[in-house]
Amino acid sequence: MKIRCWMAACCLSLTGYGAIAQTYLQGATIIDGTGGPAIEDGAIIVANGQLACVGSRQQCRPLADSVIVDIEGRFITPGLVDAHVHFGQTGWLDGRPDGISAPDVYPYQKTANDAKANPGRWQQSYLCSGITAVFDVGGPFWTTQLRAAADNNPKAAHVKAAGPLISWAGREQMQLNDEIYSFLPMGSVEESLASVSKLKAMGAQAVKVWFLAPPADQRDGMDQRMLAIGAAAQQAGLPLLVHATSLREAKVALRAGAHMLVHSVSDLPVDQEFLDLLIENNTVYAPTLVVGSGWTRALTSIVFNTPAPIDDPNGCVDQQTIDNINQPNLLREYLPDRLDNQWAYRRLEGVGHELALLEENLMAVHAAGATIVTATDAGNPMTLHGPSIYAEMEAMQSAGLTPEQIIVMATKNGAKAMQDQNRFGTLEAGKAADLLVLRQDPREDVAAFRTLSHVMRAGVLRKQSELAYRAVNN
Ligand SMILES: [Zn+2]
Known part of the structure; x- marks a missing residue:
């Protein structure tokens, strides 16, 4: 019947x-x-x-x-596939004490424990928003354990996770004096190789390097470590993901065999050498167009003591996150002095200029024929797990991509970034x-x-x- x-x-x-x-x-x-x-x-x-x-x-x-x-x-x-998320972050500043540290209001240890205890909170937001697979490109060790349970679970998006990220910028810069979220060091070639081994041993599904542009006198040494990490990741059978938003460091990442650049190049227009390396390597490019404006909205909402509007058309953001966003007053007294009204207006004025360069680079990468994915950087302040994917896709469309191209980027290409194209996408x-x-x-x-x-x-x-x-x- x-x-x-x-x-x-x-x-x-x-x-x-x-x-x-x-x-x-x-x-x-x-x-x-x-x-x-x-x-x-x-x-x-x-x-x-x-x-x-x-x-x-x-x-x-x-x-x-x-x-x-x-x-x-x-x-x-x-x-949809969101190729850049962080289960360890909340969508508000409580998850990024390096932005504003307010230990009396949001003890980071508690935020971190809550995130670990309840990854289902974001999983529901993802499905609710139409996202059925996510790539966590950096976070606490426990994120590497999400994959197996999520795979055939109709209540969870597929997950792949890189786990702790390797960086020369350490705890001091991030103010993460906790035991849950630790960076892995790249203080020397040997230390870099040990970090890759550690990731392999803990079951990480990728190697992620947070490759900030180092001071000029440290560049050569840092480049060598990046290349060594790339070779070690390949040997370990793990894809290399690199945060490299400066053109120079992005090229080093491509030479190191990066499988995915997890952000746009944002300091300069990309050049032919970059595009050639990107195509030669078959590297995936994740533009993350909206995360910067999310930070801007979060910080200016505190400066002006006015909650930022929440773009959540389908009711997918959990109440705790909404409550936090709606109480910028709680963070006012922790604002660093430099974040004053002047700063806020300048930052708001700068959003369009920053986005224009990201758009220009996205279209150059597209014209060169590279694989592009839809990626939000969800978990960052005001880049909310789930619905932020709508704004990201719309920003890609505003940059000049067609809806049909973006649909492929947000589905098939995302699965390719996760190396799961034979299973979904x-x-x-x-x-x-x-x-x-x-x-x-x-x-x-x-x-x-x-x-x-x-x-x-x-x-x-x-x-x-x-x-x-x-x-x-x-
Ligand atoms: Zn990120």
Whole structure:
């Protein structure tokens, strides 16, 4: 017997059916994430958490006992991949005491313990926002343990995590005098190699280097260590991820074999040498366009003692985070003196200029043919786990990329960055049944991802509102 559902009715609680042989989604326009043409009036067969067939209704036919879900007039895409997040950070300054340290208001040890105790808080935000896979590119050791439990869990996004990051800038600069979040050192070539070995031993799924531009007299030594780390990561079978926002250091990272640059180059326009290295290495470029303005909004909200607006169209941000953002007054007395009104206005004025360079570099990288991903840096102040992906995709669109290009970057390319392209990222038979149902056409405007009506993860279809922390009017 077929159980027939419509989007507003019984299909919303498919989970209640227990062991369903097959779910058959019919009638939507399917955008499969490969960049190929969309399938109008398409059909998708889901069985055992996987996609069994994706195509036309003629190509994919239901079995006698399939649960049939009618979704005419809607749009199906793969689940989104956020290629740069931090489970160890909260979306507010309590998770970044190097920004403003306020131990009496937000004891960092407590913030760190809370993050460790409840990664499900962000997992819910991700699914609620349509994100079904995330790459944690730096954080406490425990983040490296999230992957196994998340993989086939319909209540969690897939995770890959780099764990503690290697940096020449240590605890003093970060003011992280706690035992949970520790940097690994790169004080010499030997120390750098030991740091890679340590990551391998703890089960990290990548090696991340926080490669800040060093003082000029230390450059040569630092370059050598970067190259040594690259060789060691390759030997360990771990992808090398590098934070290198200066053009010079980004080139060193590419020479070291970086699998992904986790941010834009932001100090200078990229040049041909950089683009050649990027293409030669097949390195993934993660622009993270909006995280800088998130910091600006967070800090200026404290200077002006006015909460920053929260961009959360689907109710996906947890109440604790919202409460923190809405109380900038708690941090006012901890503001460093230099962060005064003058500073705030200058910083607000500078946001557009900074973004213009990031956009220019993004389009140059795109024109060169490099692999680009959608990546938010979620967990940083005002770059919220989950919904920040909408603003990031819209910023990519404003930079000049087309919605169809961005959809591929936010799905297939994200899976490639995670080296999981054989398991998810596109809607193809044999891959994980991770998909989104949208009310509006994302090929017209990526803002359509805000009109998410349903999320399927590992074959379990849920109404978006079931994943939300609060009801919203839309
Ligand atoms: Zn980051």
